[in-house]
Amino acid sequence: MAEDIKKPFDLSNYLEQSKNKIELALDESLGPEEPEQLRTAMRYSLLAGGKRLRPILCLAACELAGGNPDKAVPTAVALEMIHTMSLIHDDLPAMDNDDIRRGRPTNHKVYGDAIAILAGDALLTRAFEMVSIRTQGVPADRLIKVVGELSLVAGAPGLVGGQVVDLESEGKKVDLETLEFIHLHKTGALLSACVICGALIGGAEEKLINALKTYAKGIGLAFQIIDDILDVTASSEVLGKTAGKDLLADKTTYPKLLGLDESRRRAKELVRISKEALEPWEESSEPLRALADYITNRDR
């Protein structure tokens, strides 16, 4: 008889294995069909490291839905491409004018504004290619739903809409409602799309999709609150981007609106709600629940 003693879920091992799979797929995702300069610029930002939380969430959700996570790898790559393109465009001088990202010069500092804009455009379209052309063995009706999710999250109802309101808010007094609009659009929507797309590839039922929406909404806001806290408490060296920039730019942040302690309390409560939503799925939801804790305990 099999032993009844349950081995505790090993998150760091899970993260390492998933990350390796993602890094390999990202490395192989850009072919020789691009002009050399463009491909180099796309790779520079896409392979700049990072925790790869978004694609990992996608694979974990696919598995939770009973699917083979390997089939979700192109979609996971697509999500990281969309994330990367939004960083490249947001960093441009015409937008947030950031010089440093992940401890390195931003894309336009290395390749110039024109190539940075085009590298972003190409990553965005390549994301849709990953789902529509480079995915194997997934029914077309699931894929077209994934395309729909990506089109919403990357565009005006998601990242672009959030960035517009973010730009409009700079230097202004912003209330909590506007702050949450920005974060839901710039951060939460993409994290949500990660789990929804993974679950769609895995063939999830409506009940699981809804639970994942609750889960993602919670971790999305928690993620942003922690980001704001780290911007105040951590150094630029640890963060790999300019720390304290939000304060300098007079941006509204959670610590500024609620104080550090209340911000931390709120993040913890959001994570609790997120994990609770997935409890009915017991052990198969362990990776996603552990990821929720990981997000609030991170130091960068």
Added chain:
Amino acid sequence: MAEDIKKPFDLSNYLEQSKNKIELALDESLGPEEPEQLRTAMRYSLLAGGKRLRPILCLAACELAGGNPDKAVPTAVALEMIHTMSLIHDDLPAMDNDDIRRGRPTNHKVYGDAIAILAGDALLTRAFEMVSIRTQGVPADRLIKVVGELSLVAGAPGLVGGQVVDLESEGKKVDLETLEFIHLHKTGALLSACVICGALIGGAEEKLINALKTYAKGIGLAFQIIDDILDVTASSEVLGKTAGKDLLADKTTYPKLLGLDESRRRAKELVRISKEALEPWEESSEPLRALADYITNRDR
């Protein structure tokens, strides 16, 4: 008995009816979900007029394939969105730095660089939304193929790749091969995608798809040759954009490489080959064949 006398195909009536259908669909394609400023900027360029040749080609190809062209309307709109976003980004100061487009100030001249970049991004993602979410009554396996075509044409293997090589070529002596690479990627690929996507929505067989590829390749290059000729021979007032700009920027053009007469002859020959490819489909291919003539006879 029905009369045997065949009524000649009325292209101008066909163009007017198709254009009206497209204009209406374009007008309805942007909802209230975008932040006001973004939506205004998107509409400014999307509804700036123009012949709407690309969406009309899409509807005509759908009908030629035996499909109901109304089902291809969201895809036709998507193609015009992709065309528009590439114009907005190409016009940016970091790229071609154009002030006038279709007789009006370019998008960034009115809304600033940041909003122009974001309006382009949002139009690109909205294009994929049109196909994946806003298309009714078309099987998912056809739609996912359309998404694949759009992802290739809008990205590095199409518009973006062409623009990169175009930027790299500025001020340099460019040979015919590089010139055709640029045009195939910046103009031809999208015209081709228009007829292929329309045909896919209509359920075209392989044989028709291949004929349409030949057709599109010919009209694509012919279209660009005529553009180059008009840049030399027409005034800015007629063109609605800065005429002679290619000469000023020392860009390689067909008239410069081949002379005006040889350029005209080549465009005519390409159109002949295009029309020939569709002859087996007789009357049902009349709109597309008439459109091929129209493209070489235009004066703007």
